[in-house]
């Protein structure tokens with residue numbers, strides 16, 4: 433196949449997987465070309481992680497001020513707050529512009545050639561690029577596929593009009609009076625909670641028997657309570673069956689758990705029922721790639737079944753999270769530069785930015801048991817943590833540490849509470865460094881801080897808590913044995 437140019441590395445897609453790979457390749461002296469058909473930063477920076485957290489932050493601030501205005505707990509007197517959501521959106525867009533521009537600057541500094549256009553694999557070494565200026569073909573020694581993922585669309589509920597994807601919801605200029613959310617997973621709950629705080633009446637329609645069905649019920653219970661306090665309605669074991677759009681929005685037909693049918697009217701219906709790997713639109717049909725279900729199959733070095741073709745990020749499997757994509761991208765770049773690297777993390781942290789927030793790192797007790805460990809658990813309630821109380825934090829939140837009984841090796845940390853997202857750093861560092869309960873209890877955390885609750889949960893697992901009454905002697909002996 434003839435080509436117009438040659439490069440050592442060609443990266444398809446500039447999300448957290450692709451741009452990280454390209455920057456590191458450039459830094460390591462590899463001649464690198466990155467092709468992106470949309471904006472630098474991909475889903476995460478431009479329509480995912482960052483804009484959603486900006487809207488969640490604005491909603492939190494508004495809800496706090498509104499709460500002080502109606503029944504002040506802190507003694508702050510304010511008038512009746514209002515929100516100009518178009519300005520909130522402009523602020524959020526400014527953050528996205530700054531970050532996307534920053535990625536561009538880093539790519540330039542690393543000497544990466546960036547091409548705006550749609551890449552199509554013609555064969556294992558050649559990429560055709562559809563750009564405004566023409567359609568060059570570039571040959572490459574190695575290709576890194578990082579085309580990401582797209583929202584799942586339900587056939588009877590196509591996006592358009594009043595039926596929104598998460599991208600559409602993040603670009604609203606006004607706060608809906610009534611928002612119907614189909615799917616109470618990560619995105620539905622994060623955005624649904626934000627809109628509930630901004631003043632929408634939010635109704636969730638979830639087909640599972642719990643919200644966030646992948647998380648254990650203890651972790652989601654405080655989130656359920658907060659949603660109820662915010663006035664949101666949640667229908668579990670419920671199935672949306674059809675939608676009728678009208679001038680004022682849309683009516684979603686839903687079969688409830690008892691078999692009855694209801695019509696839920698909203699200004700908008702937000703559909704967040706999962707994301708799927710983007711395996712079309714970049715020429716997969718011209719390659720012979722082994723698949724792993726809907727994902728591209730990769731090994732521990734992110735190599736696909738074709739020599740010289742690597743894949744990273746959402747297109748390669750769960751968890752479809754930005755930090756996994758970035759870590760894979762960096763590993764592949766270093767492999768291409770001749771370093772000995774593998775992608776074998778001890779744990780990939782997950783944070784759900786609901787209210788309260790949920791942090792999951794490593795194994796839960798049941799997962800540890802299923803994996804053959806004799807596990808012990810220490811649980812410390814955040815109601816006994818001074819910093820949590822001074823932040824007016826969640827009273828039903830807790831930190832749970834799971835460890836191997838015989839060695840004390842920390843196997844997992846789960847947390848639910850107000851402002852606990854940042855604690856994921858302590859937890860994942862502990863797992864990656866193979867910390868034991870003694871390491872956690874021997875580490876001095878600043879006072880007052882939420883981090884002290886991790887120490888206390890580890891002490892609890894050892895049967896010797898400081899800020900809780902000692903457990904009964906029998907369970908102390910079981911923990912220590």
Ligand code: FAD
Pocket residue numbers: 444445446447448449450467468469470471473474475476477479480481482484549550551552578579580581598599619710713714744745746747752753754755757
């Ligand atoms: P993507 O970020 O999807 O990037 C792929 C890029 O490839 C895109 O820019 C696309 O335009 C480009 N592309 C595709 N095909 C071609 C082609 N043929 N030619 C050229 N370019 C192409 N994850 C978290 O870890 N934390 C969060 O808080 C979080 N919040 C989220 C909130 C929302 C609302 C959404 C939707 C997602 C969120 N995610 C979050 C998930 C996160 O965005 C993804 O895991 C991450 O973006 C995956 O990175 P990636 O590089 O694999 O792909």
Ligand code: NAD
Pocket residue numbers: 586614615616617618619620622637638639640643644645670671672704705706707751752753782783784785
């Ligand atoms: P999800 O898998 O988290 O949740 C989808 C929910 O929709 C599930 O609860 C599922 O039971 C439900 N569902 C599926 N089909 C349904 C139907 N027909 N009717 C009613 N409910 C239905 O998916 P998501 O919320 O779209 O998020 C996609 C991915 O994006 C996540 O898995 C995660 O990888 C990533 N993400 C991460 C973060 C974060 O890290 N904070 C935030 C947002 C998104």
